[in-house]
Amino acid sequence: MTFSRPGAIDLSALANSQPAPSAAPGQAADGAVYVIDATEQDFQNIIQSSLQHLVVLALWSPRSPQSSDFTDLLVQATTRYQGAIQVARVDVDANPGIAQALGAQAVPLVVGLVKGQPVPLFQGTVDAAEIARYFDELVKLAAQHGLTGRAAPSGQATGAPADEEEPADDPRFAAADEAFAAGDFATAIAEYEKLQAQHPGESEIGERLAGVKLIARTHGADLAAARQAAADRPDDLEAQMLVADLDVSGGHVDDAFARLIDLVRRTSGDEREAVRQRLLELFTVVGINDPRVATARRALATALF
Structure with missing residues (x-):
């Protein structure tokens, strides 16, 4: 473990x-x-x-x-x-x-x-x-x-009256939770994607999916090696996006957003869209009501247009 x-x-x-x-x-x-x-x-x-x-x-x-x-x-x-x-x-x-x-x-x-x-x-x-x-x-x-x-x-707490029975877990998430518990991130992601298709717009499903994707992408990653790779290959999308993922996981949210917004400015076509989608995913992970997300959304709009 x-x-x-x-x-x-x-x-x-x-x-x-x-x-x-x-x-x-x-x-x-x-x-x-x-x-x-x-x-x-x-x-x-x-x-x-x-x-x-x-x-x-x-x-x-x-x-x-x-x-x-x-x-x-x-x-x-x-x-x-x-x-x-x-x-x-x-x-x-x-x-x-x-x-x-x-x-x-x-x-x-x-x-x-x-x-x-x-x-x-x-x-x-x-x-x-x-x-x-x-x-x-x-x-x-x-x-x-x-x-x-x-x-x-x-x-x-000691001396407190009996509480109501703890509510059961949402059964819709059982398959995804079981896969995640087994370390099968691909299956967990697939199960959440099925739920998202069935219940579009439900925020909890989107948050769970984005969170599991982030954990899957950063699982076992070496921060120092990832940073060195990104420094050596500034135009390598995967290298840059991995560091952004690691920065969000480590709490360096502004750094992650700034890195990807700069990448949006320097790319076009499918590459730009891939970076934009990763940013939107990280916005979900951080929380749509987080003020850093609001600031980054404005910066992204400027970079795109």
């Missing part, structure tokens, strides 16, 4: 910043918490779900009571976010492949997932106020990347 790490989504500034005053975590009206248990068998599904909402991986071990207690604290912290953050607990003893993929050297280890990309948060324990500070920043980062979906509640 490996993680594709085409880029880095950086929270280092948070680690070096001074703690800001934070209000006491608020409780959702139903006191719900948002947590699942992750295994190696369903880990691809969890990566897939991070295309829709934030996931925080909490690595722990039954041999470390401290890590178990801290994971419980993380779960309780999800209440105030009302589904914007879902904790995925990973027992590293039962799932060593996940721990290896994340480079875990000790537990607890906490890593965010933003559209399939890992965001290291912290290793070791911190207090509840510090958890809230990191989670607040992670939610802001996700919003910047157009990730604003919410997970379904999975339980209640």
Whole structure:
């Protein structure tokens, strides 16, 4: 099991910043918490779900009571976010492949997932106020990347009333989700394309399709090698578009858009159309309401006409 790490989504500034005053975590009206248990068998599904909402991986071990207690604290912290953050607990003893993929050297280890990309948060324990500070920043980062979906509640905080049954997954996505979980990106893409043809204009299908395509294109890519290839071959469309894909995956959205808009200016005919279509796909991945997309759309229109 490996993680594709085409880029880095950086929270280092948070680690070096001074703690800001934070209000006491608020409780959702139903006191719900948002947590699942992750295994190696369903880990691809969890990566897939991070295309829709934030996931925080909490690595722990039954041999470390401290890590178990801290994971419980993380779960309780999800209440105030009302589904914007879902904790995925990973027992590293039962799932060593996940721990290896994340480079875990000790537990607890906490890593965010933003559209399939890992965001290291912290290793070791911190207090509840510090958890809230990191989670607040992670939610802001996700919003910047157009990730604003919410997970379904999975339980209640201590003393909270029983919650309604968690809604079932949309059965239309079952075939695509199964293929994605198996690492069969081509089949997942084909299934989403079928759904898109059957339900044209449905935004969730388009978002899922664009996200899976991006993950498929960047899977296993080496960022340094891709950048060097693009520098050596400035007129190579595939090389330029791969770097743009990697930049979006790594959070360098403006750089990606600027690269492709410049390529639109320098191409014509079928080549220009291929670049335009890739830009539109990346607009969907980033989020159509993202201000960076609005700016890039205007720049694209200027480049085209």
